[in-house]
Amino acid sequence: xxxxxxxxxxxxxxxxxxxxxxxxxxxxxxxxxxxxxxxxxxxxxxxxxxxxxxxxxxxxxxxxxxxxxxxxxxxxxxxxxxxxxxxxxxxxxxxxxxxxxxxxxxxxxxxxxxxxxxxxxxxxxxxxxxxxxxxxxxxxxxxxxxxxxxxxxxxxxxxxxxxxxxxxxxxxxxxxxxxxxxxxxxxxxxxxxxxxxxxxxxxxxxxxxxxxxxxxxxxxxxxxxxxxxxxxxxxxxxxxxxxxxxxxxxxxxxxxxxxxxxxxxxxxxxxxxxxxxxxxxxxxxxxxxxxxxxxxxxxxxxxxxxxxxxxxxxxxxxxxxxxxxxxxxxxxx
Amino acid sequence: xxxxxxxxxxxxxxxxxxxxxxxxxxxxxxxxxxxxxxxxxxxxxxxxxxxxxxxxxxxxxxxxxxxxxxxxxxxxxxxxxxxxxxxxxxxxxxxxxxxxxxxxxxxxxxxxxxxxxxxxxxxxxxxxxxxxxxxxxxxxxxxxxxxxxxxxxxxxxxxxxxxxxxxxxxxxxxxxxxxxxxxxxxxxxxxxxxxxxxxxxxxxxxxxxxxxxxxxxxxxxxxxxxxxxxxxxxxx
Numbered sequence: 001x002x003x004x005x006x007x008x009x010x011x012x013x014x015x016x017x018x019x020x021x022x023x024x025x026x027x028x029x030x031x032x033x034x035x036x037x038x039x040x041x042x043x044x045x046x047x048x049x050x051x052x053x054x055x056x057x058x059x060x061x062x063x064x065x066x067x068x069x070x071x072x073x074x075x076x077x078x079x080x081x082x083x084x085x086x087x088x089x090x091x092x093x094x095x096x097x098x099x100x101x102x103x104x105x106x107x108x109x110x111x112x113x114x115x116x117x118x119x120x121x122x123x124x125x126x127x128x129x130x131x132x133x134x135x136x137x138x139x140x141x142x143x144x145x146x147x148x149x150x151x152x153x154x155x156x157x158x159x160x161x162x163x164x165x166x167x168x169x170x171x172x173x174x175x176x177x178x179x180x181x182x183x184x185x186x187x188x189x190x191x192x193x194x195x196x197x198x199x200x201x202x203x204x205x206x207x208x209x210x211x212x213x214x215x216x217x218x219x220x221x222x223x224x225x226x227x228x229x230x231x232x233x234x235x236x237x238x239x240x241x242x243x244x245x246x247x248x249x250x251x252x253x254x255x256x257x258x259x260x261x262x263x264x265x266x267x268x269x270x271x272x273x274x275x276x277x278x279x280x281x282x283x284x285x286x287x288x289x290x291x292x293x294x295x296x297x298x299x300x301x302x303x304x305x306x307x308x309x310x311x312x313x314x315x316x317x318x319x320x321x322x323x324x325x326x327x328x329x330x331x332x333x
Numbered sequence: 334x335x336x337x338x339x340x341x342x343x344x345x346x347x348x349x350x351x352x353x354x355x356x357x358x359x360x361x362x363x364x365x366x367x368x369x370x371x372x373x374x375x376x377x378x379x380x381x382x383x384x385x386x387x388x389x390x391x392x393x394x395x396x397x398x399x400x401x402x403x404x405x406x407x408x409x410x411x412x413x414x415x416x417x418x419x420x421x422x423x424x425x426x427x428x429x430x431x432x433x434x435x436x437x438x439x440x441x442x443x444x445x446x447x448x449x450x451x452x453x454x455x456x457x458x459x460x461x462x463x464x465x466x467x468x469x470x471x472x473x474x475x476x477x478x479x480x481x482x483x484x485x486x487x488x489x490x491x492x493x494x495x496x497x498x499x500x501x502x503x504x505x506x507x508x509x510x511x512x513x514x515x516x517x518x519x520x521x522x523x524x525x526x527x528x529x530x531x532x533x534x535x536x537x538x539x540x541x542x543x544x545x546x547x548x549x550x551x552x553x554x555x556x557x558x559x560x561x562x563x564x565x566x567x568x569x
Contacts, residue, residue: 144530
């Protein structure tokens, strides 16, 4: 294992010291491992709390700030945060208008956020939860834990955050987040595995000529292993299951080509070119795009493609100002 | 003064009091530490390679709590001790296993109530309530390739042994054997819950890490609770 760390046991703690040092506009509760908006709680504003295992940076702490999340809870690497953390975050950001939990659909995240929501309600805080499950790689939700929450989480957090910032009620923000999730689909692939610091070895092995198709974001293996192919074919392999799953015909979409952590930007742009070509041929208009590593899986090489079907309302909320460490537009200075 | 309820017992031979439970939890921690790499390796095959390290971190934290509070020397009630174990695990393990094992001990505490000790039937009832809590929280069933594939057979074997007139030690020996058999039987199963379920058919051929850690917990109970078995090759 070759990593820039002090001790595998302290990776999350030490990284949060860096988050605090680099972003003075954020407040970091090091005891609870919660990253907060510096001005939280905002009275009268619905607060958004997300979180999950660490190792997906910039998700979620990189999306804390005006126009997006109020707090992010950092679990151990690839391990959901615990209820104490989520409760602490919920209490710290509640401005009296209720708190929305945005939860990626992984069993551990769902269970721990559920426990935390029960505890918050005992303390008199109104909590609603939206579970993001944008990953089309999971074929049969009946016989699995269901589709996972992956890069589409960014879209849900951005649009729900804009809505909360604009003064929507808890029910309105929750309904909107649910609606965004319903029109968002993601498919990912890995070229290499990744190494959880505490484990010290790669989570799985991939031969030089193989890719893992349909991965999640925790280094878990995907649905199938196929030979490496040119980028044009890879783009098709990622887009086919998305376009088969939801009818985007003639509509407009926000498109994200997301790096898994170990793939350089040049390859992401190359992949984006292929994605744009295929979508143009399918008569799907790309109205906004992001190309970069936003929802990662440590140093895994690979990428995912996310499409959100966008109407005028979702698009105006997407365009609304956001001021976070990893996503920033529409703000001065 | 703790109240006396059905299933409770005076501390003594074969009864489960705070001292016995403490010994059990310490044995669980030692066993998890010993098998942490094995658990993580099993998880790497069908999950995300953290089951051993997460449980080890939580059980070490629990040992720290036990070292500080010394429940075995005081007059700690069964439910207070189990609840403290549950909250420690929920707060330190993380992931699904933290919430699920935490729920196991939390529901055991609720079922046991504020007593000084449990008799064999009381312990079995508490364990059953704990396992029912895991079912409710995780929404999994037998043969979904989860910790329940070890825990449910263990409860069934314990109940059957006690119903047949066996001692708690006999029942826990049977429970440990049933958990191990359930764990081994997860190998050919296709996972339907948890992260392994994403692998579909590819999850078959691997032993479930949750069923493996659950078996360690039951085996630790057999090694520490209820005194020596009354008969059989495990006795004496």
